[in-house]
Amino acid sequence: MTDTAFDVLIIGGGPGGYVAAIRAAQLGLKTACVESRNTLGGTCLNVGCIPSKALLQSSHLFEQAGHGLEAHGVKVAAPKLDLGAMLGRKDAIVGDLTKGIDFLFKKNKITRIVGLGQIVKAGTVRVGNDSYTAKHIIIATGSEPAPLPGVEVDEKQIVTSTGALALASTPKSLVVIGGGVIGLELGSVWRRLGAEVTVIEYLPAILPGMDGEVVKQATRTFKKQGLNFKLGTKVTGAKAAKGGVTLSVEPAAGGAAETLTAAVVLVAIGRRPFTQGLGLEQAGVELDARGFVKTDGHYKTNVPGIYAIGDVIGGAMLAHKAEEEGIACAELIAGQAGHVNYGVIPGVVYTHPEIAALGKTEEALKEAGVAYNIGKFPFMANARAKAVGDTEGFVKILADAKTDRVLGAHIIGPGAGELIQEIVLAMEFGGSSEDIARTSHAHPGTAEAVKEAALAVLGRAIHV
Amino acid sequence: MATEIKVPALGESVTEATVSKWFKNPGDSVQVDESLCELETDKVTVEVPSPVAGVLTSINVAQGADVGVGALLGLIEEGAVAKTSAPPSKPAPAPAAVAASSKDTTLSPAVQKLVSEHGLNPATIEGTGKDGRLVKGDVLAHLEEQSAPASKPAVAPQAAKAAPAPQGVQYPPRPVGPREEKVPMTRLRKRIAERLKEAQNTAAMLTTFNEVDMTNVMAMRARYKDGFEKKHGVKLGFMSIFAKACVTALREIPAINAEISGDDIIYKNHYDIGIAVGTEQGLVVPIVRDVDALTFAGVEKAINDFGKRAREGRLTVDEMTGGTFTITNGGVFGSLLSTPILNTPQSGILGMHKIQQRAMVMPDGSIAARPMMYLALSYDHRVVDGREAVTFLVRVKECIEDPERIMIDA
Numbered sequence: 001m002t003d004t005a006f007d008v009l010i011i012g013g014g015p016g017g018y019v020a021a022i023r024a025a026q027l028g029l030k031t032a033c034v035e036s037r038n039t040l041g042g043t044c045l046n047v048g049c050i051p052s053k054a055l056l057q058s059s060h061l062f063e064q065a066g067h068g069l070e071a072h073g074v075k076v077a078a079p080k081l082d083l084g085a086m087l088g089r090k091d092a093i094v095g096d097l098t099k100g101i102d103f104l105f106k107k108n109k110i111t112r113i114v115g116l117g118q119i120v121k122a123g124t125v126r127v128g129n130d131s132y133t134a135k136h137i138i139i140a141t142g143s144e145p146a147p148l149p150g151v152e153v154d155e156k157q158i159v160t161s162t163g164a165l166a167l168a169s170t171p172k173s174l175v176v177i178g179g180g181v182i183g184l185e186l187g188s189v190w191r192r193l194g195a196e197v198t199v200i201e202y203l204p205a206i207l208p209g210m211d212g213e214v215v216k217q218a219t220r221t222f223k224k225q226g227l228n229f230k231l232g233t234k235v236t237g238a239k240a241a242k243g244g245v246t247l248s249v250e251p252a253a254g255g256a257a258e259t260l261t262a263a264v265v266l267v268a269i270g271r272r273p274f275t276q277g278l279g280l281e282q283a284g285v286e287l288d289a290r291g292f293v294k295t296d297g298h299y300k301t302n303v304p305g306i307y308a309i310g311d312v313i314g315g316a317m318l319a320h321k322a323e324e325e326g327i328a329c330a331e332l333i334a335g336q337a338g339h340v341n342y343g344v345i346p347g348v349v350y351t352h353p354e355i356a357a358l359g360k361t362e363e364a365l366k367e368a369g370v371a372y373n374i375g376k377f378p379f380m381a382n383a384r385a386k387a388v389g390d391t392e393g394f395v396k397i398l399a400d401a402k403t404d405r406v407l408g409a410h411i412i413g414p415g416a417g418e419l420i421q422e423i424v425l426a427m428e429f430g431g432s433s434e435d436i437a438r439t440s441h442a443h444p445g446t447a448e449a450v451k452e453a454a455l456a457v458l459g460r461a462i463h464v
Numbered sequence: 465m466a467t468e469i470k471v472p473a474l475g476e477s478v479t480e481a482t483v484s485k486w487f488k489n490p491g492d493s494v495q496v497d498e499s500l501c502e503l504e505t506d507k508v509t510v511e512v513p514s515p516v517a518g519v520l521t522s523i524n525v526a527q528g529a530d531v532g533v534g535a536l537l538g539l540i541e542e543g544a545v546a547k548t549s550a551p552p553s554k555p556a557p558a559p560a561a562v563a564a565s566s567k568d569t570t571l572s573p574a575v576q577k578l579v580s581e582h583g584l585n586p587a588t589i590e591g592t593g594k595d596g597r598l599v600k601g602d603v604l605a606h607l608e609e610q611s612a613p614a615s616k617p618a619v620a621p622q623a624a625k626a627a628p629a630p631q632g633v634q635y636p637p638r639p640v641g642p643r644e645e646k647v648p649m650t651r652l653r654k655r656i657a658e659r660l661k662e663a664q665n666t667a668a669m670l671t672t673f674n675e676v677d678m679t680n681v682m683a684m685r686a687r688y689k690d691g692f693e694k695k696h697g698v699k700l701g702f703m704s705i706f707a708k709a710c711v712t713a714l715r716e717i718p719a720i721n722a723e724i725s726g727d728d729i730i731y732k733n734h735y736d737i738g739i740a741v742g743t744e745q746g747l748v749v750p751i752v753r754d755v756d757a758l759t760f761a762g763v764e765k766a767i768n769d770f771g772k773r774a775r776e777g778r779l780t781v782d783e784m785t786g787g788t789f790t791i792t793n794g795g796v797f798g799s800l801l802s803t804p805i806l807n808t809p810q811s812g813i814l815g816m817h818k819i820q821q822r823a824m825v826m827p828d829g830s831i832a833a834r835p836m837m838y839l840a841l842s843y844d845h846r847v848v849d850g851r852e853a854v855t856f857l858v859r860v861k862e863c864i865e866d867p868e869r870i871m872i873d874a
Contacts (some may be wrong), residue, residue, distance in 0.1 A: 403601025404574070430593030431572055432600035438573035 003111060006032045008333060009125055009134030011117035011278065014042020016310030016322030017140030018101050023330035025108035032134065033110055034117035034127055039098035040105070042142055044319040046094060047162040052185050054090035055165065056350050059192035062086075071389060081193060087166060118279040122305040126279075136305055136333050139285070139293055140326065141278060143271040143311035148177060150237035151267055157240040158265045161186060170194045171263035175247060177235050179206030181349045183268035184222070188351050191226055198228040198260070200235055202252050202269075207349065211361040211410040213396060218355055218412055221392055225352075238265055273312045290314070298338075299329040307333070321345050344427045348417035353393045356420035359408030359427055362398060371401035375433060375457030377449045379413040381464050384444040390414040395453035397423065397433055404432035404457070414446050422450060433457035466539040467516045471531050474505050478781050481505045482530050482651050483537070488520045494540060501537060506655035508748070508784065509777040518542040526596070528587025574600040582607060582639070583646025611639050652746045663808040668845035671803040671815075672853045676861045678819050678835040681705055684867055696761035702816075703739065704763035706791060708870050709863035710814060711735045711756045714789060717856040719848045720812035720841075721788050729847060738787035738807060739767055741774040742797070748774050749807060751787040791816065795837065804842045811847045814860065815840035 008024040010017045013035030021033040039046055065079040105112050115127035119139075125132045145160035147153065155163035164186045170193045176183040179201030191197040199206065206222075206229065207215050223229065234252045238245055245265045250257040273292045280287065286294045286302045292314035299307045309329050310322030324345070328338030349355040365372045375397045379385040393413030399406050409423040426436050436454035441447045448463075455461045474481060481503040488500050499511040500520065514520075523538045525531050571579060571586060575598045579586050586598055589606045593599040640646040649657070663669065685700055692700040714721040714735055722731045735756045738749040750770035752763055773779050790807045795818040804815040817838045824834040841857045863869045 400601065403599070403604055405599060405601050428594060429572065429597060430599035430601075432574045434574035434577075434600060435572045438577065 003030070003032075004130070004132045006030050006111070006132065006134040008032070008136045008138065008330070009034065009117075009132055010138040010140055011119070011125065012042065012140035012142055012310070012312075013037070013040040013101070013112075014140060014142045014310065014322065015044050015319035016142070016326040017042065017138070018105070018326075019323040020138055020140060020309060020326030020330045021110045022104055022108050023327045024333065025110050027330060027334040027336075029136075029330070029334060031108075031110045032113055032132065033105070034113045034115060034125065034132075036114070036116040038114060039094075040101040040112070041094075041098045043144075045097055045101075047165060049319055050097060051090045051094055051165045052161070052182075052189070053350055054093050055086065055189045056185060056352075058086045058089065059189045060352055063192040068389075081170065083169060083193070090165070116277060118277065119283040119285070119306065120279060121283055122303050136307060138299075138326075138329055139278065139280075139301070139306065139308035139312055140310050140322070141274040141312050142322070143317055144274050145267065146270045146272040148235065148267050148269055151177070151235060151265070152238070152240075153267060154240060157245050157263070158238055158267065160267055164190070164264075164266045164268075167264065172196065173198070173244075173262040174264050174266060175200060175245070175260060175262040176266045176268055178268035178270065179203075179229070179231070180208065180268060180270065181347075183266065184218075184227075184349060184351050186266060186268065187227060188222075188225070195263075196228075197226075198230060198262070200230045200233050200247075200249060202232070202234055204232045206231070207355070209361075210355070210357050211396065211408070212363055214355060214357070214410045214412050217393060218349075218351075221353065221412075222351070271311065271317055273314070275312060288314070298332050299325060315342065316345055316347065318345065318347060341428060344424055346417075346420045346424050348420070350417065353390070353413045354411075354416035356409075356411045356416040358410070358420050358423055359406070360398060361408060361410065362396075365398060365407060370407070372398050372407060373401050373404075373433070373457045374398055375453040375455065375461070377452040377456055377461060377464060379446065379449055382444075382446055382449045382452075384446050384448070385414055387444065388414065388446075395419070395449045397436070397450075397453045397457055399433040399457045404434055406431055406433055406436070409450075409453075411450075413449070419447055419450055422447065466521060467518070467542050468539060469500060469512065469514070469537040471503065471533050471535045471537060472510070472512060473533055474503070474508075474510065474781050478505050479533055480530055481510075481533075483525050483527055484509065486523060486527055490520055490523055490538075492520050494518060494520055503531070504651050505781060506651055508779050508781050509652075509745070510780070511778075512537065514540060516540055516542045526587075528585070571598060572600070575603055578603040578607070583644070585648040588648060607639075610637055650745060652748075656746050659808070660805050663806045667806050667808060667811075669806055669842055670845045670850075670853070671840050671842040672850070672857055673801070673841075674839045674854075674857045674861050676837050676839055676864045677824065678702075678837055678864070681864050681867050682819075682835055692761070696765065698761060698764040698768050700760065701764055701767070703767055703791070703793065704760045705864065705867060705870070706814070706816060706860070707737050707739075707752065707755050707763050708760065709860045709867075710737060710789060710791060712863050712870050712873065713856045713859035715756075716859060717848075717852045719852050720843060720856050722811055722847055723788075723809040724811075724844070724847055725809070732788045734788065736786060736788045738784075738790035738810075739770065740790060740792035741771050743774050743777070745777065748779060748784060749787065749790060750774060750779055750783050751785070789813070793817075795819065801838045801840065803840055806842055806844060808844075811844040812853075812856070813842050814857075815842070 007029035009032045010021050011034045013033050017033055018040050021031050024031040062079055062081060069076060113127050118126045119137060120126050123133055125137060153160055161182050173196040174190050176187040176199045179199045183199055187197045187199050205215050206219055232252045233249050235247055235249050237248045244261050244263050247260040248257055249260060275291060284303050285306055288294050293301060293308040293312050295301055295308050295313045299309050301308055307329050309325035311317045324340045328340050331338030346356055346358045376394055378394045380391045385391045396410045398408040406427050411419055433454045437451060441451040452461045452463055483501055484504040485502040488494055494514040496517050497513045500514050501512050503510050518540045521539045521541045524536050589598055589602055591598040591602055689700045718731050722729050734754060736751050736753045737755045738751050740747055740749050752766045755763055789810055790813040792804050793816040794802050795816050799817050801817060802815055804813045806813050819835045819837045821833045822836045823831050826832050839857055841853055843853045
């Protein structure tokens with residue numbers, strides 16, 4: 001007989017939920033986690049970040065084998081794609097990692113409940129026919145792909161990110177609706193594997209919200225790689241038939257409609273909070289106008305004893321943001337001073353080259369009327385990037401003109417997602433561009449580009 | 465149960481101290497009587513011992529901050545054991561300010577550079593970074609504030625208010641040059657500066673000189689020093705003899721053992737003699753009480769103990785308050801002649817100097833090499849007449865040249 005009374009019960013076993021569960025258990029709270037999937041890890045681990053990274057790496061190697069080796073003096077015959085093996089590898093990685101969380105739950109003595117958790121009222125959660133009580137309930141149900149009116153997903157021809165991670169064969173053509181992170185990553189995967197990919201974006205540019213210079217460089221690079229873009233374009237409908245999908249599109253600003261055909265269409269226009277079937281209405285948990293669970297600064301909903309974290313409360317829909325919230329929420333419940341610094345959460349696009357963003361964009365600083373200095377350094381001038389043969393992109397650091405405090409950083413280039421991390425740490429500590437510039441960086445390394453960009457903020461880069 | 469650590473009583477007339485150093489960090493185990501932190505006052509540096517064994521749970525006053533007597537310095541959880549992780553299942557809201565108040569001494573590279581270049585004490589700058597750390601902008605703001613105090617109208621009235629005590633010309637702070645170093649004054653140094661200026665501004669200070677032939681007293685010392693040391697465990701030095709000689713002279717010239725209090729003069733019929741001791745931090749003057757009632761050995765023991773503790777910075781405030789006369793010996797550093805500054809409100813200070821062989825004309829007209837020492841008496845001419853001052857110094861000279869006089873009071 002499983003226990004049915006807990007200090008903390010978390011609904012959702014994604015990065016927010018499972019991390020909150022482990023942290024709560026570490027703090028000595030009796031903890032349970034309810035997850036409707038058979039595996040833990042949520043969207044991120046099962047059908048998001050991790051499987052897409054596996055495919056991005058595999059498809060990158062496939063592309064390198066076909067096009068990237070000759071420059072190094074390595075001659076091979078044209079590579080052959082075994083998509084089944086590639087997808088199998090991805091599934092194995094997901095399997096390993098989800099089992100890893102199971103192990104962590106056991107180690108921390110967290111009770112794992114499989115099923116859809118439904119809040120009856122504050123303090124009580126029902127899963128199937130079983131009822132559980134908990135002093136504190138954390139809603140960590142995440143998000144799901146947002147649907148597009150007129151485009152019905154069948155996960156075969158018209159797919160979300162979930163379906164796009166498991167296509168049975170490389171489609172001849174793929175239309176991606178949405179020029180955001182997911183669309184660009186998965187679009188890149190299938191382009192590398194041989195599909196003719198067109199990205200349709202409603203707004204006039206891809207990667208909305210990112211620094212303008214980075215977006216410009218990314219657009220140029222992706223085009224060069226063979227991605228097609230239809231920007232400022234609205235999709236008004238899609239019809240799946242045996243031969244393919246017919247899309248009707250028109251300029252967002254108004255104008256003549258046209259039709260496109262594609263073997264597969266990926267809908268990647270964003271994600272919406274997952275709040276259905278959780279009993280939120282009956283428990284009296286308030287949602288905001290856009291359907292997110294309303295919380296105060298301490299992740300408390302309007303109902304005492306019910307908290308919410310992660311994608312379901314809005315803000316950046318990022319696994320690591322959810323994790324930070326999970327930790328903070330668990331610590332707050334345990335009486336500690338949990339806190340998340342929202343100004344310093346990095347965002348990474350795992351295309352090639354990678355794109356990483358942190359803090360304020362130049363556009364945002366301009367709009368806010370903040371005086372700033374810019375330091376930029378191209379990977380073309382970085383010795384390691386040259387040696388590796390991966391010189392596309394640059395590091396851009398924005399710092400306050402008066403105090404030199406780093407306000408934002410934007411990187412497009414090799415390993416941008418890892419390079420950004422030292423700037424995250426610097427910003428977390430209120431560091432200045434000079435702090436980064438005066439910190440030793442190993443040579444030769446791509447991180448030297450970060451140092452040089454920091455030097456460039458004060459006009460004293462060495463290698464340009 | 466948390467035990468409060470408070471600023472202890474620091475002696476009369478001392479109400480404020482600076483927390484100069486924390487020896488423990490929050491989370492550290494402490495034993496009973498183990499030193500927690502060091503307080504620097506105008507006069508001494510004192511260590512605050514832990515009253516209980518347990519874990520220091522919070523530090524409420526950051527290093528470098530000023531505190532009043534009785535202020536809460538920190539908390540100790542009695543009987544607790546230091547843990548690496550936070551204690552679980554304690555739903556008491558944790559004080560978020562704990563980390564913020566204990567300023568980390570590791571500075572970021574840019575901050576380190578600015579602080580070194582401008583000779584700043586990071587403890588005096590307010591940090592706005594994570595947990596109160598200093599960021600480059602804080603130091604830049606601090607420098608800007610420092611360099612332009614005059615141009616800020618808001619500061620002007622305050623400066624005017626601070627003016628009444630004429631302290632001489634106050635030069636405004638200026639930025640340091642590339643080959644200069646700026647170091648904040650310690651409290652002790654500030655206090656010394658204040659006290660010395662105070663003496664010059666209030667007393668009508670004047671110095672009279674004489675010289676003393678040390679032959680007899682050196683012979684006496686040579687004669688008795690071994691037996692003395694054997695019996696009392698301290699060396700027979702000149703200081704005890706001078707202290708005794710001063711008491712003999714003070715008895716005869718009471719004005720030098722007096723002080724002005726408003727429109728009155730207070731004559732002190734006790735002889736508490738301050739002995740100036742140079743330490744690394746600055747000059748301190750512990751008081752040997754009732755020198756008239758002490759034996760030579762008693763005086764030597766007291767001086768010995770004070771000197772040792774002064775250098776360790778462990779003198780108490782009480783031990784440095786309430787002297788009636790002061791002796792300073794610049795001779796130990798080689799000074800041949802100097803004019804000491806009064807330790808106000810006292811009215812006299814004797815300056816001893818280096819003993820040097822000099823050619824002296826003896827009473828019979830012959831010339832002999834004699835170990836000579838110049839003596840200086842600085843005195844407050846408002847209380848002490850020139851005749852009294854000179855008589856005092858001559859009396860001291862007589863007692864040293866013929867130490868038996870001290871004993872038989874002749």
